[in-house]
Amino acid sequence: MVEIFDNDEAGYLAWVAAHPDGYVANMDRSGHFPQYPVVHSAKHKLVSSANIGNFTTGDYIKLCSANLDKLEEFSTDKYGRSLTFCKNCM
Numbered sequence: 001m002v003e004i005f006d007n008d009e010a011g012y013l014a015w016v017a018a019h020p021d022g023y024v025a026n027m028d029r030s031g032h033f034p035q036y037p038v039v040h041s042a043k044h045k046l047v048s049s050a051n052i053g054n055f056t057t058g059d060y061i062k063l064c065s066a067n068l069d070k071l072e073e074f075s076t077d078k079y080g081r082s083l084t085f086c087k088n089c090m
Contacts (some may be wrong), residue, residue: 002064
């Protein structure tokens with residue numbers, strides 16, 4: 001299952017905390033950047049630190065799943081794009 005977080009900071013941060021072994025795909029809201037969605041480990045501080053904020057309220061939404069294959073399938077079906085893997089955490 002893939003959960004989409006759009007303008008839901010509290011829900012997103014709760015999901016990340018509950019799924020430390022999960023995956024978070026950062027997707028640009030406009031859909032214009034071909035490198036997106038970029039997938040990260042849910043443990044990566046870039047996508048999990050409450051000190052950063054603005055995860056789902058700015059230019060990006062988050063696609064989250066405990067299963068990387070489901071996240072890839074969702075990305076391909078919805079956006080026609082494969083996931084790009086973060087070079088730091090994946």
